[in-house]
Amino acid sequence: MLEDSVYVRVILIHFTKAFDIADHTVLMSKLAELQLPGNICSWVGSFLTAHQQVCHFNGEVSML
Numbered sequence: 001m002l003e004d005s006v007y008v009r010v011i012l013i014h015f016t017k018a019f020d021i022a023d024h025t026v027l028m029s030k031l032a033e034l035q036l037p038g039n040i041c042s043w044v045g046s047f048l049t050a051h052q053q054v055c056h057f058n059g060e061v062s063m064l
Helices: 024-033 038-050
Strands: 054-057 060-063
Touching (some): 024 038
């Protein structure tokens, strides 16, 4: 589709542990510089501030 100049509207984002060590304020300002739609920036910001980590080991669950 890209070769035929057809728009492709898919964004694949793989969130990794790296986001836990990145400065979220800096990351959000970089996203704002990309002039993405506001709902995308809000979604990423929500993920960065509201997600929880869960560890499963030997049948036990730990919320971090």
